[in-house]
Amino acid sequence: MSLSHLNPSTELNPVPSRGIDLQYFRRYVRWLEDSGYDYTLLPYGSSSADSFVVASAVGQLTERLRPIVALRPNTAFPLVAAQQLATLDQLTEGRAVVHIISGGNDAEQARQGDYLPKDRRYDRTSEYIDLLRRAWTETEPFSHQGEFYRFDEFGPGFAPYGQSIPVSIGGQSEAAFQVGGAKADIFSFWGEPLSDLRAEIDRVNGIAAAAGRTDRPRIWVTFRPIIAQTDKLAWEKAHEYVARIERTYNAGVFHKRYQVATPQNVGSQRALDFAARSEVYDRALWTRTAAATGGAGASTALVGSPETVAAAILDYVDQGASLVSIRGYDTLADAIDYGRYILPLVRQELAHRAATGRRGTLQDEHPGALAPGFDLAAAAGAR
Numbered sequence: 001m002s003l004s005h006l007n008p009s010t011e012l013n014p015v016p017s018r019g020i021d022l023q024y025f026r027r028y029v030r031w032l033e034d035s036g037y038d039y040t041l042l043p044y045g046s047s048s049a050d051s052f053v054v055a056s057a058v059g060q061l062t063e064r065l066r067p068i069v070a071l072r073p074n075t076a077f078p079l080v081a082a083q084q085l086a087t088l089d090q091l092t093e094g095r096a097v098v099h100i101i102s103g104g105n106d107a108e109q110a111r112q113g114d115y116l117p118k119d120r121r122y123d124r125t126s127e128y129i130d131l132l133r134r135a136w137t138e139t140e141p142f143s144h145q146g147e148f149y150r151f152d153e154f155g156p157g158f159a160p161y162g163q164s165i166p167v168s169i170g171g172q173s174e175a176a177f178q179v180g181g182a183k184a185d186i187f188s189f190w191g192e193p194l195s196d197l198r199a200e201i202d203r204v205n206g207i208a209a210a211a212g213r214t215d216r217p218r219i220w221v222t223f224r225p226i227i228a229q230t231d232k233l234a235w236e237k238a239h240e241y242v243a244r245i246e247r248t249y250n251a252g253v254f255h256k257r258y259q260v261a262t263p264q265n266v267g268s269q270r271a272l273d274f275a276a277r278s279e280v281y282d283r284a285l286w287t288r289t290a291a292a293t294g295g296a297g298a299s300t301a302l303v304g305s306p307e308t309v310a311a312a313i314l315d316y317v318d319q320g321a322s323l324v325s326i327r328g329y330d331t332l333a334d335a336i337d338y339g340r341y342i343l344p345l346v347r348q349e350l351a352h353r354a355a356t357g358r359r360g361t362l363q364d365e366h367p368g369a370l371a372p373g374f375d376l377a378a379a380a381g382a383r
């Protein structure tokens with residue numbers, strides 16, 4: 001899984017842009033498709049491109065890749081969003097996924113007229129998800145009078161291509177867990193240390209069980225890998241990158257509108273907290289990039305050779321993640337490199353396990369930062 005970029009601007013190299021660089025976007029999406037990525041997220045913000053329109057384009061540029069539309073409930077009446085998603089699902093023959101964002105920042109929500117406090121936004125999300133699913137499945141007209149929405153005699157609505165459309169939840173606050181655990185098909189995280197993620201997965205599963213679910217949400221976790229031929233070269237590259245990212249953020253040219261001293265969303269608070277506790281966790285998780293960006297968005301890195309990073313991804317699979325998003329700091333070049341050097345290693349190990357019932361040797365042979373004598377200062381290359 002990855003995230004689709006619309007132009008070459010990155011934290012490493014911000015470039016003034018007219019928005020969508022069509023040639024770049026087409027190449028990027030085709031590479032994802034050809035490299036075997038399964039999903040791509042189309043993010044949403046008040047000043048971003050519209051995620052639905054972009055998702056529709058992704059659908060038409062590819063045959064297999066599944067577009068994940070980031071959707072904030074405040075931006076569309078639920079029955080309208082259900083119709084848009086069902087249309088996308090039909091246009092992609094069943095590939096649509098929706099990622100529901102309740103909103104992590106009051107000022108950003110207010111830019112589009114949403115003045116609900118965060119806990120109430122999650123209450124709205126809960127009602128919204130129920131209405132999406134009813135709109136996709138009810139075969140007779142129905143009326144609704146809820147806390148946030150009311151309508152009469154809707155339906156039957158425009159049906160998706162498949163039976164339903166997977167609903168993912170983004171957010172790490174207690175309210176996010178309650179709604180996601182009870183109702184989401186997929187629950188998503190930014191990169192966390194393994195033991196923290198394990199605890200969070202148990203928390204989601206506990207809520208799902210208490211809600212009477214027989215299934216469990218699939219777990220999605222997102223990283224920003226920094227790879228090079230060897231672990232040593234990757235750590236050198238990582239330190240060079242973070243210096244450039246710091247310069248970009250200090251100059252205030254990137255994501256300025258979303259940068260706040262103390263983020264309101266728990267996901268960013270957690271990222272900053274991990275960064276304050278330690279710079280490196282487990283085999284390859286590195287938090288300096290999260291610290292440099294104020295935990296804005298997915299920012300924790302996995303650093304190492306392709307083998308080490310593939311092994312680190314497998315560590316997360318071992319903990320229960322089934323969707324792993326990797327997006328680089330050098331976006332297109334990294335998408336290509338991951339497709340060439342990381343995805344085959346992960347797939348090979350999973351295929352080996354499926355065929356033999358036994359684990360391969362990749363994780364044992366590439367300990368990364370778990371190697372005895374690993375020295376972060378030395379890895380920084382005296383920079």
Ligand SMILES: Cc1cc2nc3c(=O)[nH]c(=O)nc-3n(C[C@H](O)[C@H](O)[C@H](O)COP(=O)(O)O)c2cc1C
Binds near residue numbers: 043189
């Ligand atoms: C994988 C992932 C992707 C996200 N994508 C977006 C996005 O495209 N736009 C956005 O505003 N927030 C996005 N978020 C942020 C959260 O969904 C948002 O901050 C949350 O609704 C409220 O925060 P909290 O519950 O963590 O406090 C994403 C979060 C995750 C984990």
